[in-house]
Amino acid sequence: MIKPQQLIEIGLIxxxxxxxxxxxxxxxxxxxxxxxSSPEPTPIILAQNSRNSEANRLLNEGLRLFxxxxxxxxxxxxxxxxxxxxxxxxxxxxGKEATTLLGIGTINDLLGEKQQAVT
Numbered sequence: 001m002i003k004p005q006q007l008i009e010i011g012l013i014x015x016x017x018x019x020x021x022x023x024x025x026x027x028x029x030x031x032x033x034x035x036x037s038s039p040e041p042t043p044i045i046l047a048q049n050s051r052n053s054e055a056n057r058l059l060n061e062g063l064r065l066f067x068x069x070x071x072x073x074x075x076x077x078x079x080x081x082x083x084x085x086x087x088x089x090x091x092x093x094x095g096k097e098a099t100t101l102l103g104i105g106t107i108n109d110l111l112g113e114k115q116q117a118v119t
Contacts, residue, residue, distance in 0.1 A: 052093060055096065056096075058081070058084035062080035065077035065080065081107070
């Protein structure tokens with residue numbers, strides 16, 4: 001049986017991967033290119049946003065520390081996620097900012113900081 005904390009971790013990892021994959025390969029219908037000789041649209045592969053590479057690095061490092069589940073690693077993960085959140089906020093990347101906030105809340109909850117977890 002899956003424990004509630006395992007569900008939270010799975011959700012955090014899933015949300016992170018969804019946001020990261022969505023940023024690098026998703027194209028909307030308005031971004032599809034059609035050639036004059038072919039009526040079929042050809043998808044355009046979008047490049048990953050390199051201006052957030054430092055934030056992405058911090059997010060990945062925070063997730064790695066989160067999985068260790070020691071009090072020390074959780075505190076270090078919290079610092080990494082807070083720094084990543086600030087960079088995502090400055091870049092206007094609301095999806096990844098939300099992902100970091102989910103992680104920050106989860107870690108605060110695990111550390112017993114219930115008030116911090118909800119603010």
